[in-house]
Amino acid sequence: MxxxxxxxxxxxxxxxxxxxxxxxxxxxxxxxxxxxxxxxxxxxxxxxxxxxxxxxxxxxxxxxxxxxxxxxxxxxxxxxxxxxxxxxxxxxxxxxxxxxxxxxxxxxxxxxxxxxxxxxxxxxxxxxxxxxxxxxxxxxxxxxxxxxxxxxxxxxxxxxxxxxxxxxxxxxxxxxxxxxxxxxxxxxxxxxxxxxxxxxxxxxxxxxxxxxxxxxxxxxxxxRPATMFVAGFIGSPAMNFLPVTGPVAAGAQTIAVNGAHVTMPKLHEPLNHDRGVLGARPEHMELADAASFRGRVFGVEYLGARQLVTVDTSVGRVKVRAANTGKAKAGDTVGIDFRSEALVLFDGRTERALASDLMNGAPVEGRRAAHG
The missing domain is CATH 3.40.50.300 (P-loop containing nucleotide triphosphate hydrolases)
Structure with a gap:
């Protein structure tokens, strides 16, 4: 071989x-x-x-x-x-x-x-x-x-x-x-x-x-997808993409998404313009009554122990893989929390992931380059 x-x-x-x-x-x-x-x-x-x-x-x-x-x-x-x-x-x-x-x-x-x-x-x-x-x-x-x-x-x-x-x-x-x-x-x-x-x-x-x-x-x-294409191609449902209010300084751990403050892994490089995109997998989001990021439930798919909740927000439709409690119903207004350790910030102009502390602090770009 x-x-x-x-x-x-x-x-x-x-x-x-x-x-x-x-x-x-x-x-x-x-x-x-x-x-x-x-x-x-x-x-x-x-x-x-x-x-x-x-x-x-x-x-x-x-x-x-x-x-x-x-x-x-x-x-x-x-x-x-x-x-x-x-x-x-x-x-x-x-x-x-x-x-x-x-x-x-x-x-x-x-x-x-x-x-x-x-x-x-x-x-x-x-x-x-x-x-x-x-x-x-x-x-x-x-x-x-x-x-x-x-x-x-x-x-x-x-x-x-x-x-x-x-x-x-x-x-x-x-x-x-x-x-x-x-x-x-x-x-x-x-x-x-x-x-x-x-x-x-x-x-x-x-x-x-x-x-x-x-x-x-x-x-x-x-x-740790290196680009928005990779993030959207791998995963079913695909990663959710939400616009970020920028710029965002290097070292930041909080970003603004439609007025809500979202904690994420510490950035190693800045976002120098206002076209940032937050990437969050459906399983890295959860329904939470008190969350400041809110939307209206469009539909619910029951998947055994979990349910896939589709929510319309003012910045786009997102999918949340939540516990199957049976509480979420179409038309309900719900809050959404984010699992901060698993979020990715993309440069919306280049669609490249910005390096952060995600997964033990290894910069995304450095690891990607090592694989060619």
Missing amino acids: AEIRIENLHRRFGDFVAVRDSNLTIRNGDFFVLLGPSGCGKTTTLRMIAGLEIPTSGRILLDGEDVTFLRASHRDIAFVFQLFALYPHMNVGQNLAFPLKSQGTPRAEVKARVAEVARLLRIEHLLHSPVGRLAGGDRQRVALGRAIIRRPKAFLMDEPLGTLDAEFRDLMREELRQLHERIGATTVYVTHDQIEAMSMADQIAVMDKGVILQAGPPNEVYR
């Missing part, structure tokens, strides 16, 4: 820039997810790592070797596509064996490795079955087996669960993560689904418009 590093990676198609000067290190053995909306550049980045696209500029290193201009067949990487690339005239065992037979692997070794992969993927009972009769989840296991059997340095997966229904997708998400734990392979996984990313990844890189906006562990990206 291997570390993958991309340096100043750039891909242009005519006047359109698909990937812009990206830098990223994917550690040996990590399950790394490239996350973002359609057209953000994540699949183009994956295809360049695989050797299916050639960069306009920049470098790709696999296990320390510069592979930027090597053909895909010379990179020792296995690619798993969204659509199952299986041979319909072969059964499961023959599909698994095909990559090894193509390389001239001795028959006894082929047989042993097919049996090994079948056990790993729990498809021993399907080895003699035609692939055309398999369910979607089983076909995906066979496609994964075809990649695993080669024992490559890294696995690249482009939305491999996208064609499965919800039940199969949930099951395969768990199985893919367990498979990763068993084989310890460096894996790069592309998806637009934040649930897949948050539940499976060791590290996430969030992309938009060809740019890597932030990279880090899922919990850090969720709690």
